[in-house]
Amino acid sequence: MSNKDFFVHPQGICESVTVGKGTKVWAFAHVLPGAVLGEECNICDNVFIENKVTIGNRVTIKCGVQVWDGVVLEDDVFVGPNATFTNDLFPRSKVHLGEYPQTRICSGASIGANATILPGITIGRNAMVGAGAVVTRSVPPNAVVVGNPARITGYADAGEKQKAATLFDLKKDEKPSVINTEVTGVTVHRLPLVTDLRGSLSVGEIGQHIPFDVQRYFLVFDVPSAETRGEHAHRECHQFLICVAGKVAVVADDGKHRQEVILDKPNLGIHLPPMTWGIQYKYSTDAVLLVLASHHYSSADYIRNYDEFLQLIKQQGT
Amino acid sequence: MSNKDFFVHPQGICESVTVGKGTKVWAFAHVLPGAVLGEECNICDNVFIENKVTIGNRVTIKCGVQVWDGVVLEDDVFVGPNATFTNDLFPRSKVHLGEYPQTRICSGASIGANATILPGITIGRNAMVGAGAVVTRSVPPNAVVVGNPARITGYADAGEKQKAATLFDLKKDEKPSVINTEVTGVTVHRLPLVTDLRGSLSVGEIGQHIPFDVQRYFLVFDVPSAETRGEHAHRECHQFLICVAGKVAVVADDGKHRQEVILDKPNLGIHLPPMTWGIQYKYSTDAVLLVLASHHYSSADYIRNYDEFLQLIKQQGT
Amino acid sequence: MSNKDFFVHPQGICESVTVGKGTKVWAFAHVLPGAVLGEECNICDNVFIENKVTIGNRVTIKCGVQVWDGVVLEDDVFVGPNATFTNDLFPRSKVHLGEYPQTRICSGASIGANATILPGITIGRNAMVGAGAVVTRSVPPNAVVVGNPARITGYADAGEKQKAATLFDLKKDEKPSVINTEVTGVTVHRLPLVTDLRGSLSVGEIGQHIPFDVQRYFLVFDVPSAETRGEHAHRECHQFLICVAGKVAVVADDGKHRQEVILDKPNLGIHLPPMTWGIQYKYSTDAVLLVLASHHYSSADYIRNYDEFLQLIKQQGT
Amino acid sequence: MSNKDFFVHPQGICESVTVGKGTKVWAFAHVLPGAVLGEECNICDNVFIENKVTIGNRVTIKCGVQVWDGVVLEDDVFVGPNATFTNDLFPRSKVHLGEYPQTRICSGASIGANATILPGITIGRNAMVGAGAVVTRSVPPNAVVVGNPARITGYADAGEKQKAATLFDLKKDEKPSVINTEVTGVTVHRLPLVTDLRGSLSVGEIGQHIPFDVQRYFLVFDVPSAETRGEHAHRECHQFLICVAGKVAVVADDGKHRQEVILDKPNLGIHLPPMTWGIQYKYSTDAVLLVLASHHYSSADYIRNYDEFLQLIKQQGT
Amino acid sequence: MSNKDFFVHPQGICESVTVGKGTKVWAFAHVLPGAVLGEECNICDNVFIENKVTIGNRVTIKCGVQVWDGVVLEDDVFVGPNATFTNDLFPRSKVHLGEYPQTRICSGASIGANATILPGITIGRNAMVGAGAVVTRSVPPNAVVVGNPARITGYADAGEKQKAATLFDLKKDEKPSVINTEVTGVTVHRLPLVTDLRGSLSVGEIGQHIPFDVQRYFLVFDVPSAETRGEHAHRECHQFLICVAGKVAVVADDGKHRQEVILDKPNLGIHLPPMTWGIQYKYSTDAVLLVLASHHYSSADYIRNYDEFLQLIKQQGT
């Protein structure tokens, strides 16, 4: 063990030799021969790592975790103590699957202490699984999930040390106006409202209140409250979102800043210009979201992969 | 009484002489001297008519009705038996108002048997007050009202013998499509709908599904269920109405035909071209109506008087 | 007027001569020549009777009432003051129907003061229309209706001077048992109930709790609360009714006594033996009524006409 | 008819001679011999008055009304056109009651046009029955009732020409404080309120916030929304009312001024000192009213008759 | 260690010698001397097994699990990684129970990863505890449970590799008819339904629609939605189940096939013949289940143990 670039505690067992420089394997931990580990990883006491496992660089695995065949941990992943992976949805003793479903934890994601991850799931880049959560389906990039079963409750910020996205705070007495957010080009709009005995009326004049010509509208409704929609950016299309009934949260993200806006009035809108990553979630059961768009539908205008979005943003030098 | 052009039953009393040709006053009826009656009226038994009263031509007043100071009955009005007018909102014995509020029953309207009409109200042209109704506020043209207090339940048709407006009947299995109504230029639109586990989405492409460029939208909501909105036509502006939450009834009227459409789905719209009289009523408490318009707001574009609308239609020779 | 068998007040007008013995026509009343009146009628002040009208014997018409062409009043009918009949559902001045819809008030029925009766309606034998009611559809025999629009609120008793059916009063602490009502052969049953942590269970052993062999069951549900069901008797079939959800009122009638029972618990039943007239009404919106029957379905077993039922009861000497 | 102090139209019939000075009986009206009429009354066309009827001074009876045996109209009563009285709750033709239930319309009350009054009812002093109302039970002094069945919607003011009681208007941003009303000694109290994440807390210190020692409290709940409670004054007892759940309207009346306060928050109270006439109504279905009282229960402390209350107020010289 | 039939990793500790042939104890695992282990077991890294423990044959215990005094694992049990057993409901440091409550995991059952099992519980044969579940009460045979606290969400199939029971799929346009299921003798019945303006009516003729004479009925209601009922078979009694309000799921099981039927209409029934294992669960809060039975109640007719049921089925040669 003397000429290896990585450290194994005298009471740890590391049967693999494909282990990166600076990685440490601590007491009572056990790495099987087929496992591949990156550099600068920290494998704590009582961790067990099977053979068909790939682990990136700078990964931390706290005590009491097992990494089973079929699990991939990308770079910079954090796995909290006693967090538990699985690789069989309906396990029975002595019944083995021919091939195990792959579970992928993407770069920078964290798995909270004592969380449970069901098999075949992808945890997106920078996502945060809360302590004790039981994750039963894939988690989008940056999302924060908690509970049993786990549900999205927020989106992590884009800063160095990840925090929950800041919530846009609309002052109560704001007049009809356009208000800047922290996200490039994204504005929140208080639209005119007239209320009398016959009811209420909110209006938007194209060109005056809505900052682009409208070529298309769509309505989103009947969304189960646990669902997330959007999760994409547009290359050229502007969008203007108004929640005309119920309530919905919109996360806008320019690759650097991320901010969450609650839409809960028919005279409150948000403008998402092109090259803005948008997410809608926390739909109330009666929510109806009206979207006005500057272009006719074109599938080529959609960017559906967050990594691709980040790269395009970088190319644009913004 | 011999040389008069009108008839008074031997046991009737007619103290007025300004009574039109062919009018009949029957037994136990009593017309005070100041009343003015038109031609071909029928004043039945036990009717009482005060002095400051003006009655048009071809008016029928059935038994047991009193017409008090301040009441005007235009041409072709029908007043059912025991229907009761009033001219003091808060009557006390021996307390008299200096001036009585005017109650006007417009041309062609009918007051049902035993109905009660509160003071200061206008019953619009061709409106129909149901038997036993207690009318506490003005009734728009063509509206049918019933109950205590009276509420609008429908709109009379534009035909000779007035009937309720026909209800537009949308077949259940209709595909996305444009469907003609009986009203000139008015079309009902089934818009595309996509439903999956994440919820539903309805879309309208401008120019393809929406037959005009959109310069303005407005949202109507929080309308008390007893209220009626709209009740006007536009000179140049097109409108496209979608009820994105709840339910609302839209009456479209081209001056000749009138038809009622129930909007109750986010993918169901109605196009009201210029010179269409439109009414919205029967709002469910959660209704949100989205209106897309072809022009920016202009008060000069509105026609708010139904008689003026009818005249303009006639001038246009349509 | 001296040799007539009927009386006309000096200031009344009776143009008809087909008037029965003992009938009286009072001041300011007016009977047109074609009307047919029975014996011992009382036509009060300010009543107006048209030509195509038939009135039975012992009919009372209080002041301020008009009886229009098409109205039939059978024997022993009472019409309260200012009660108002109609004969055109959609009246317009100078527009006359070729034939008027017939309105029939059956023997022994009463129309309350200032009530309004829409055209084409039948008010059943011994029914009672409450003061101020606006009757928009036909009323079954013995029913009591009130309100605008009028709804059934009870059933008149079978005694000489008609009163509302007595309500069966179930003591709160009644043990599982069979309890007699005032109606021949009709019993109310408290059935066993077992409740534990897992919920509640009610049981009925055939032969022990249910007093006949069950050949048929049916379930009645989704009944609008304003509706009445049943309204018939069986010749041979026994029925046992349990309201397993919600609440319903059952009226049982043996031709002499009539009693109303509220069913509102899954362990409360009522046994209706053959030759019992049964009615169910006042359904709560969530009501589900379970009926156990002693015979298979046979349309010949149903007696649907109350007069026929009364006659059969009389023939049986019961 | 020449030497009488009252006027009868040539085509009216007045068989009674106990008619007061200045009273007028108009055409087609008919007064039976036993009726007793006061001075300065106005009996309009087509009115019919039976024998066992007593009518006070300055009473107005508009056209088409009948006043039946058993009806008493006190001084200054107004009866609108076609308003209809009754004297048999369950009328059947040729069935006569031995004695008719008395219907009493107290001094200064008004019966709206075409209203229906069921038998045996008292309409309290200065009360106002709305046009078209169907009154099925007694109406308290000063109350305004409308609808079918009639329900209290407000209280008439104590001024000359009766208007609805003014509604006490609580400013939104009022601090914890004591606010005077227009009614002598009656104060509205905003009580301290503390709200934090754990919920809300409202507090009232006796002697500090509650201006008397508390000897008794009671809770009023499960009140059907159509009910009125209170309707009495106390001789010595103070009361402090707080609606701790739901909503209730309280009318306070010192005999000169009358004001209505909406209680709808657990930290909003009203102090009713002795010799204040108090009424509670418009209960929401979930309303729970807490009353703190300064004395133990004593039936002698209650004044339940409004006339007696007015007299006591006068004696006290207040 | 050389002459043992079982394997212990050099860094594992096995102090017991009552270990079956072929069993393997891996690194950092620790088996105390009193434990009894069967053949072909797999005891993974970091597992800890106390003294008063009995483990059957072919049992798999994944990493990070402890098996405490009082826990019994029958043959073929699977225990997922970090799954946690307990043996004291209210543990305090240094306070020891005289005797530990027994926790029994029956043959073939699986405990999901990171699940928590409270003390004194039995997990039935072939049951499946989901990953992350917190099991607070016993789980019936074949049931699938998930969540915190764990609730039944389905039933495992009877096949080799256990899957969820197939859901019976009722076609929408099925006519009144009898439809076979995959379970021997069990039929689903669409019963006649008549719907008109007065409501709906469903009927079942005994002998025609209900395939046995009815000697008993019972109603099940007020069941908390998390509860399971039934869980037994009858030796001779037929049952016919109809959910007359709300919704309930019925699982029928003949020992070979298992199928779940959703009852959600008053005209939808299921016939469970004798020797059918029946379960009802997923009650809606308003569910009322009507059961018709062919026999009077007899406790001897019930088979309440699933193993006994399976044996009886085998004896009958079916």
Place this chain on the structure above:
Amino acid sequence: MSNKDFFVHPQGICESVTVGKGTKVWAFAHVLPGAVLGEECNICDNVFIENKVTIGNRVTIKCGVQVWDGVVLEDDVFVGPNATFTNDLFPRSKVHLGEYPQTRICSGASIGANATILPGITIGRNAMVGAGAVVTRSVPPNAVVVGNPARITGYADAGEKQKAATLFDLKKDEKPSVINTEVTGVTVHRLPLVTDLRGSLSVGEIGQHIPFDVQRYFLVFDVPSAETRGEHAHRECHQFLICVAGKVAVVADDGKHRQEVILDKPNLGIHLPPMTWGIQYKYSTDAVLLVLASHHYSSADYIRNYDEFLQLIKQQGT
């Protein structure tokens, strides 16, 4: 290792020397050099203890637990198997906090098996965290919490071996009366109730039904159902609690006995005399709690620390 007062298993690693007498460190456990452990502790297999950790006397730590920097376990704490602590609310790999939030488990508390404790939380004296619970905020003394997220479901008894507080059981047919509980001086009161057609009324005469002069009242409302209120004792003030709407649970504690009472009727009260520790929780969403108090508000009268309360009780020699 021979001359140490504590035991370390040959395959355990204990790098710390500040370990109390009688403490045992078992196989595969690992204690880092900076950790401080008290006497008579039990550190089971596979436990890992970091450096900045302080552990009291008689603490039990079951298998699979890690105790991280920043965690303090006071005397007599029990930590169940696989229970998981945390010290970073938003962990990312290779990102370390300058200082870790302190997590404190107070004397006598127990952490159930597989529970998860979020960072920075205090678990109060004698509290009980249920197996599998995910604790997201601090837990008061004696409270029992379960679920994900964890909520209070009861309070541990004051006896030696801690059990849930006994629930006070109110008989259904109890007459208006005062009933003793097991807690010194605490009484439950059934108050008079009068119900008639106008609703229900409950009354309490001060001095008769309420056993002290009332100097203050307060109302508690809008409490989220997961919240706990109260959690203090008074030195001199009496309190009388009535839940006038909805439902609430009250725990009364005299330092020796603890009992829970459900208040759910407006005529049901509980008297808490001075030196009684009181807690209210399990509020229904519509609950309104009325509290009558014997003294004006004085912050000096409150004892808010349970340890202080216990000491004062002891000093008083009660």
